[in-house]
Amino acid sequence: MSDKKLRIGVWLTNNYKPIIGGGFGYYEKIINELKLIKHDKFELIFISYKIDKSYFKNNITYTINRKKPFLLFSFGLNFILTLFFKHIFKVTGLSLKNNFSYVDKQISKQLKSVIDIIYYPIPLPYDQLFNFPFIYTLWDLGHLSTYPFPELSMNGVFENRHNDHISILNKAIFVCTESKYGKKQLIEKFNLNEEKIRIIPIFPSTIVESSINPVKPNQIQETDFFIHYPAQFWAHKNHYNLLLAIKTLINKFPHLKLILSGSDKGNLKYILSLIKELNLEQNVIYLGFISNNELKWLYLNSQGLVMPTFLGPTNMPLLEAAYLNCKVACTDMPGHREQLGDYAFYFNPANPENIASCIENMILKDKLNINFQSQFNIQNAVNNLATCFEDVIPIRRCWGNFDKIF
Numbered sequence: 001m002s003d004k005k006l007r008i009g010v011w012l013t014n015n016y017k018p019i020i021g022g023g024f025g026y027y028e029k030i031i032n033e034l035k036l037i038k039h040d041k042f043e044l045i046f047i048s049y050k051i052d053k054s055y056f057k058n059n060i061t062y063t064i065n066r067k068k069p070f071l072l073f074s075f076g077l078n079f080i081l082t083l084f085f086k087h088i089f090k091v092t093g094l095s096l097k098n099n100f101s102y103v104d105k106q107i108s109k110q111l112k113s114v115i116d117i118i119y120y121p122i123p124l125p126y127d128q129l130f131n132f133p134f135i136y137t138l139w140d141l142g143h144l145s146t147y148p149f150p151e152l153s154m155n156g157v158f159e160n161r162h163n164d165h166i167s168i169l170n171k172a173i174f175v176c177t178e179s180k181y182g183k184k185q186l187i188e189k190f191n192l193n194e195e196k197i198r199i200i201p202i203f204p205s206t207i208v209e210s211s212i213n214p215v216k217p218n219q220i221q222e223t224d225f226f227i228h229y230p231a232q233f234w235a236h237k238n239h240y241n242l243l244l245a246i247k248t249l250i251n252k253f254p255h256l257k258l259i260l261s262g263s264d265k266g267n268l269k270y271i272l273s274l275i276k277e278l279n280l281e282q283n284v285i286y287l288g289f290i291s292n293n294e295l296k297w298l299y300l301n302s303q304g305l306v307m308p309t310f311l312g313p314t315n316m317p318l319l320e321a322a323y324l325n326c327k328v329a330c331t332d333m334p335g336h337r338e339q340l341g342d343y344a345f346y347f348n349p350a351n352p353e354n355i356a357s358c359i360e361n362m363i364l365k366d367k368l369n370i371n372f373q374s375q376f377n378i379q380n381a382v383n384n385l386a387t388c389f390e391d392v393i394p395i396r397r398c399w400g401n402f403d404k405i406f
Contacts, residue, residue, distance in 0.1 A: 005043045006393045008135075009062070009115035010034055012048035013124065023139075025205025025292075025316060027122050032206075033382045034121075035059055042389050045115050062114045064107055108132045112401045117173070117392060128168070133396060135388065136172035137200070139314075141165070141185050142236070146310045149235040151265065165190065173395055174388055178202040179376075181313040181334045198388045202339075203378040204319040207292045207299075214297035217287050220259065226285075227306050227329075227359060228259035228298045230317055233268040238308040238331075240274065244352035245308075247278050249359060256363075258306075259298060261287040299324040304362045307331060308349040314339050314376070322372040329355075329362040339376055 013027070034044055035056065045060045053061065108131040111118075118134040128134070143152045143161045152158065169175055169190050176198045177183050183197045206212060216222070231237040239260065246258050258280075260271075275284045287294070299305065299320060304327035307317060313335025321328050322343050330336050332346035345365075347358035 005039075005041060006117065006389070006396060007045055007115040008042050008389055008392075009045050009047040009111065009118045011118055011120045011124070011128075012046055012051065013122065014048060014050050023122060025207070026202065029203065029206055029378060030121050030381065030385075033378060034385075037382070037386065039386065039389070041393060047111070047115065047118070062111075064110060066107065104129050104131045116401075117396050119389070130167070130171065134172055135174045135176065135392060136168055137176045138165075138169070138182075138186070139178050139202070140182070140311060141189055142311045144189050145185060145312070146236060149310070151234050151236065172196070173392055174198050176200040176385070176388065179314050179335050179338050181338055185313065198384065198391075200381050200384050200388070201376045202314050202316055202319065203376055203381050204323045205292070205316060207296050207320055208323040212292050212296050214300055215291070215293040216297050216301075217259075217290060217294045219285055219287055224257055225253070225255050226257040226259050226302055227304050227363070228261070228302045229306050229308075230261045230290075230295055230298070231307070231309065232262040232265045233271060234265045235267050236309060236311045237262075237267075238310055238349050239267070239271045241349060241352050241355060242306065242308045243271070243274055243278060243280060243284070245355035245359065246280060246283060248352065248356040250280075250283055252360065253363070256283060256303075258284045259287060259302070260284060261290045261295065261298070263289045296324070299326045302326055304329055304359070306355075306359055306362075308347070308355055310349055312336060318344065319374065319376055322374065325372070327362050329358045339374065343372055 010031070012031070035046075035058070037044055043060065045062055046056050047062045047064060049064050049066060051061045051063050108129055111129070111132060116133070118129065118132055120128060120134060120136050123136075123138055128136075143158050146152070148158070152161070169186070169192060174196050175186065175192065177186060178199070178201060180199060183194075183199055186192045186197055187194055220226070229239070229242060231239070233239065242258070246256070250256055272286065275281060275286075305317060305321040307315060307328070307330040309315060309331055312331070312333045315330075315336070318328055318330055318336060318339055322340060328340060328344040329347060330340075330344050331349040336344065336346070345358045345362045348354045
C-alpha cells in the first residue's frame with residue numbers, strides 16, 4: 001500500500017467574476033477554505049491556466065501550459081468550427097468539449113506527473129478535462145426539474161446540457177451535490193449509484209461575515225419600507241408573478257417598495273416594460289448589479305427577502321437572509337424546506353395571490369425562528385469534502401499514472 005499522499009488538483013476557473021451571481025460567492029468561499037486544509041492522506045494542488053501566485057503563496061500550485069503552437073491551433077480551430085455549426089447552421093447537440101479531445105489529451109499528459117485526480121468545485125460543462133480522473137460538482141438539474149424556460153431549453157441548450165450531464169456524471173468518480181434532495185434527483189433522473197454521490201451542502205457567501213460592512217445603495221432612502229429580491233434577470237427567476245403580487249399588495253401597503261438587484265440575462269427589458277405597464281414605477285426600484293456591501297445593507301434593513309424562483313433544489317440568498325436575521329418568503333420546494341425548515345414563509349410561485357398573501361404574513365408576523373441554526377454552513381461543507389477526498393483514495397489507488405491510456 002502506497003504511503004504517499006494522494007495529489008488532488010483543485011481546478012481554478014479563470015474569468016469567474018462576481019457578476020455571475022451566487023455561484024461566484026460559493027466558489028470564492030470554498031477556495032478560501034481549501035487553501036487552509038492540511039491533511040496526512042492527501043494534498044491539494046491548485047491548478048489552472050493562469051494562477052495568481054500571491055493569492056496562493058502558501059499553497060502548491062501548477063500552471064498548465066497550453067502555449068504550444070499545436071495546442072493553440074487545435075483549440076482555436078475546433079472552437080471556431082463548433083461555433084460555426086452551432087450558430088450559423090443551428091446544429092443542435094454539439095458541445096464545445098467534444099472538439100477539445102486533442103487538447104484534452106495533451107494537457108492530461110502534463111498533469112499526470114503532477115496530480116492524481118481533479119476536483120471541480122463548481123459545474124464546468126465546457127472547461128473540464130474528460131481524459132483525466134475527476135470529482136465533479138453539480139448544483140441542479142434545472143433542465144429536467146422545472147419548466148422549459150428559454151435559458152434551459154432553447155437553441156440547443158437542453159440537448160447540450162443533457163448530453164454533458166450524461167457524460168460527466170457517469171465518468172466522475174464522485175459527484176458532489178448540495179442537498180439531500182439534490183442527491184435524490186440525481187438518483188431518480190440519472191440512475192446514479194448512490195455511493196458515488198456526496199453531499200457538500202451549499203452555504204452563505206462571505207456577505208454574512210463581519211468583514212463585509214453594509215452600505216446603503218444611493219437609490220434607496222433610509223425611511224423606505226421595502227422587501228427585496230436579488231436575482232439575475234432570467235425567466236426562471238419569476239419576476240413576472242412577483243410583480244403581479246406587488247400590484248395586489250400595494251392596495252394594503254401603498255408605500256411598500258420592491259427592490260430588485262442583479263445583472264441582465266436577457267429578460268430585463270421585458271420586466272422593466274411590465275413594471276411600466278402595471279404602473280409600478282413608484283413601487284419598484286431596480287438597482288442593477290450591486291456590491292456585497294450594498295446587498296448586506298438590504299438584508300439588514302428589508303422587511304424580508306422574497307424569492308419566487310422556479311429553480312432549485314436550493315438557493316444561497318435564502319441562507320444569507322436567515323444568517324443575517326432577515327425574514328424570508330420563498331417558493332415552496334423540498335430543497336428550500338431542507339434549507340430553512342420553519343424559518344421561512346412558503347408560497348406557490350405560479351400563484352400571484354398566494355405570493356402576495358405570503359409576503360403580507362411575512363411583513364406582519366414576527367420571525368418564526370430568530371436563532372437560526374442550519375447544517376448548510378461552510379464547516380459542514382469542508383468536513384464533508386475532506387471525507388470525500390479520503391474516500392476517493394482506495395479507488396484512485398487501483399491504478400497508476402495510466403501511461404498505457406496515452
